[in-house]
Amino acid sequence: MAKSATYGALALIVSCCVVGLARAEDPAPAGQAVTPYPAMPDIAPIGVRVDKYLPIPASARGPAIDPAKGYRIEKLGEGLYMITDGAYQSMFMVYETGVVVVDAPQSYAGKIRQAVAEVTDKPITYLIYSHSHIDHIGGAATLGGHLVIIAQEETKRLLARAADPQRPLPTVTFDKNYTLKLGTQTLELSYPGNGHESGNIEIYAPAQKTLMFVDIVFPGWMPWRAFGVAQDIPGYFQQVRDLDRHPFEKFVGGHVSRIGTHADVKLQIAFDDDIQAAAGAVLKSQPYGQVLDPADAANPWALADDYTARVARACVSTMTPKWKNRLAAFDTFIWEQCYATEQSLRVD
Numbered sequence: 001m002a003k004s005a006t007y008g009a010l011a012l013i014v015s016c017c018v019v020g021l022a023r024a025e026d027p028a029p030a031g032q033a034v035t036p037y038p039a040m041p042d043i044a045p046i047g048v049r050v051d052k053y054l055p056i057p058a059s060a061r062g063p064a065i066d067p068a069k070g071y072r073i074e075k076l077g078e079g080l081y082m083i084t085d086g087a088y089q090s091m092f093m094v095y096e097t098g099v100v101v102v103d104a105p106q107s108y109a110g111k112i113r114q115a116v117a118e119v120t121d122k123p124i125t126y127l128i129y130s131h132s133h134i135d136h137i138g139g140a141a142t143l144g145g146h147l148v149i150i151a152q153e154e155t156k157r158l159l160a161r162a163a164d165p166q167r168p169l170p171t172v173t174f175d176k177n178y179t180l181k182l183g184t185q186t187l188e189l190s191y192p193g194n195g196h197e198s199g200n201i202e203i204y205a206p207a208q209k210t211l212m213f214v215d216i217v218f219p220g221w222m223p224w225r226a227f228g229v230a231q232d233i234p235g236y237f238q239q240v241r242d243l244d245r246h247p248f249e250k251f252v253g254g255h256v257s258r259i260g261t262h263a264d265v266k267l268q269i270a271f272d273d274d275i276q277a278a279a280g281a282v283l284k285s286q287p288y289g290q291v292l293d294p295a296d297a298a299n300p301w302a303l304a305d306d307y308t309a310r311v312a313r314a315c316v317s318t319m320t321p322k323w324k325n326r327l328a329a330f331d332t333f334i335w336e337q338c339y340a341t342e343q344s345l346r347v348d
Contacts, residue, residue: 109139
């Protein structure tokens, strides 16, 4: 088979599979089967569907959700409760004359009043936004009433830009710290800087030793794609590490079905350290621009695509044996985590 024909066959294979995977280093001799991606990891790459995802470990599962209600309430301490539908989480705190709700996820915001009514007949008077993302506060308007809405200043700026009637603008904002004291109940709000998103805050109930910090740690689970679509990946890594020094005993991360602990934070730190080490090592070991068809040498985008694909492939191969059975849904986003890590290490 001529070299040009072989490269044409490889190009067809690439187009039928997934953009961005590593190319074969050399064309196969005539009559020999082509292995386009040698030493590929067992985890399916981005864009390739699988018949069955990895099983979810028991350690990642929370208590069952009542399908008739579509949510579960968990008491976190005196007057403090979590609501979850198994994928999203929010909180509410009962004080002497009312209720403070923290976040109103789109997926079950219409049931928050029902959930609160299971605990108290007091009215919802305050709403706290963890940050601006629509999946966590896109149901705010369904709560109704004339609520005092509290958020960090950046969240108000982002919401003003979005002009979304389902996410009413905050009525009270702060820069670094804000203490909400209502009767005998207290919530301490603080802004540690950008990680997941500008304006994303920590909400701490000191009496209940419960911390809510959304989209940073996903207890027992692989983080959502690209570390929860973190805007600042070095900032995100540092915020996970800082959590290990926080005095909380119960952690509400905004996602999955169970609350977290310091053990979950330590596990996330170990994963973050491992993936940075894996991606960093392969960034140094992989040659740049040496395995493409010479006709592509003048295409700098192709050179970068080939290099980062080989880096991601090696990163996934390194991470898979150690982590595929330790974090639930490892296989869903490990490719994206490796791509995000190598990108961050190269440019941040």
